[in-house]
Amino acid sequence: MNETPMRVYAEIDLDAVRENVRALRARAPRAQLMAVVKSNAYGHGAVPCARAAQEAGATWLGTATPEEALALRAAGIEGRVMCWLWTPGGPWREAIEADIDVSVSGMWALDEVREAARAAGRTARIQLKADTGLGRNGCQPADWAELVGAAVAAQAEGTVQVTGVWSHFACADEPGHPSIRLQLEAFRDMLAYAEKEGVDPEVRHIANSPATLTLPESHYDLVRTGLAVYGVSPAPELGTPAQLGLRPAMRLKASLALVKSVPAGHGVSYGHHYVTEAETHLALVPAGYADGLPRCASGRGPVLVGGKVRRAAGRIAMDQFVVDLGEDLAEPGDEAVVFGDAERGEPTAEDWAQAAHTIAYEIVTRIGGRVPRVYLGG
Numbered sequence: 001m002n003e004t005p006m007r008v009y010a011e012i013d014l015d016a017v018r019e020n021v022r023a024l025r026a027r028a029p030r031a032q033l034m035a036v037v038k039s040n041a042y043g044h045g046a047v048p049c050a051r052a053a054q055e056a057g058a059t060w061l062g063t064a065t066p067e068e069a070l071a072l073r074a075a076g077i078e079g080r081v082m083c084w085l086w087t088p089g090g091p092w093r094e095a096i097e098a099d100i101d102v103s104v105s106g107m108w109a110l111d112e113v114r115e116a117a118r119a120a121g122r123t124a125r126i127q128l129k130a131d132t133g134l135g136r137n138g139c140q141p142a143d144w145a146e147l148v149g150a151a152v153a154a155q156a157e158g159t160v161q162v163t164g165v166w167s168h169f170a171c172a173d174e175p176g177h178p179s180i181r182l183q184l185e186a187f188r189d190m191l192a193y194a195e196k197e198g199v200d201p202e203v204r205h206i207a208n209s210p211a212t213l214t215l216p217e218s219h220y221d222l223v224r225t226g227l228a229v230y231g232v233s234p235a236p237e238l239g240t241p242a243q244l245g246l247r248p249a250m251r252l253k254a255s256l257a258l259v260k261s262v263p264a265g266h267g268v269s270y271g272h273h274y275v276t277e278a279e280t281h282l283a284l285v286p287a288g289y290a291d292g293l294p295r296c297a298s299g300r301g302p303v304l305v306g307g308k309v310r311r312a313a314g315r316i317a318m319d320q321f322v323v324d325l326g327e328d329l330a331e332p333g334d335e336a337v338v339f340g341d342a343e344r345g346e347p348t349a350e351d352w353a354q355a356a357h358t359i360a361y362e363i364v365t366r367i368g369g370r371v372p373r374v375y376l377g378g
C-alpha cells in the first residue's frame with residue numbers, strides 16, 4: 001500500500017462506513033437516514049464518507065456549516081444535503097442555488113433566506129428548528145408562533161418551502177434521562193402547531209446516533225446519525241461498537257521511530273513524569289498532540305505495539321510519545337496501532353476518550369490535518 005512507511009496515518013475503512021449505515025438503517029427501518037459528515041466526517045474525510053454512506057442507502061447528508069455543505073456539492077455529490085449552523089451574512093444564495101436544505105432557527109435567518117431566494121429567483125428549502133429543551137440553537141416555544149407564521153407567509157409568497165421541522169436532544173446518550181421524554185413532548189407539540197398553521201414537512205426529525213440506537217419513538221421520518229456511522233460508540237453506557245452492531249472505520253497507525261535500551265532510573269519525556277524502574281526498552285511513537293492525541297492522556301493513552309497494549313510513558317508531546325516495552329523488543333518501523341478495533345485486540349477511540357476524560361467524538365474529530373488519510377474499500 002505505502003512504499004514509504006508513513007510516520008502516522010489514519011486508515012479509513014469505507015466498507016465499515018457502509019456496514020454501519022446499513023446496520024443503522026436496520027435499527028430505524030421506517031425512517032430515512034442522514035449521514036452527518038460535518039467536521040470532515042468527524043475526521044474521517046467528508047467526501048469519501050459521504051459517497052460511501054450514500055452507497056449504503058443514506059438519502060440525506062448533514063453538515064454544520066454551509067461551507068461544508070457547499071464543499072460536498074463542489075465535489076460533485078448529489079442528493080439531499082442539509083446544513084444548520086448559520087450566522088448573519090452567510091452564503092444563503094449559494095446554498096439555495098446548490099439545492100441545499102437550510103435550517104432556520106430565528107427571524108433573522110428567515111429574513112435573510114427570503115431575501116436571498118428573491119435575489120436568486122428560486123424557492124429556498126428551509127427546515128424550522130425547534131429548541132425543545134437543548135437550550136442551544138433552535139427556536140424557543142415562546143417564539144415559535146412568530147417564526148411559523150412568518151415561514152407560512154413566506155411559503156405563500158413562494159420564496160421558501162418548509163421541507164422539515166426538526167430538533168436536537170440534550171441527553172440522548174443517557175437513556176432514561178427525564179429531559180428525553182420532555183423534549184419528545186415539546187417536539188410533538190411544536191410540530192402539531194406548525195402543521196395546524198399550514199406547514200407540511202417532508203421530514204420531521206430529532207434523533208441523533210444515541211437516540212437512533214436506543215429510542216425508536218424518536219425516529220420519525222429521518223434519523224441524523226453522525227458518530228455511529230463511523231463505528232464509534234456515543235457513550236460507554238450504550239455499549240461497545242461491537243455490542244451496537246458497529247465497526248470502527250478509523251484505525252490510527254504509526255511506525256516506531258526508534259527503539260533503545262535505557263538504564264533503570266531514567267526519566268522519560270518532558271517533566272520526567274515517568275521514570276524507568278529497571279533497565280528497559282523504550283519505543284518512540286511519532287505521533288503527538290499536534291496530530292490530535294490529547295496531551296491530558298499522558299501516562300494513560302494506550303497503544304498496541306508487538307501484540308500488547310501498552311500505555312504512554314510520561315508526557316505526550318507535540319509530535320511524539322514513548323512507550324516502555326520492558327523486556328520486549330521491537331524494531332524501528334514496526335507498527336504501532338494507537339486506536340482501531342477492539343475486536344482485533346487494538347485500543348479504541350473510546351479507550352483514548354476515557355484516558356483523556358472526554359468523549360470519543362472528540363478523539364476521532366481532532367485527528368489533525370497533518371495525519372494523512374488512507375482509504376480502504378474505496
Ligand SMILES: *Cc1c(COP(=O)(O)O)cnc(C)c1O
Nearest residue numbers: 036168208209210224225226227
Ligand atoms: C452532530 C449532530 C448530529 C449527529 O450527532 P451524533 O451523536 O454524532 O449522531 C445530529 N444533529 C445535529 C444537529 C448535530 O449537530
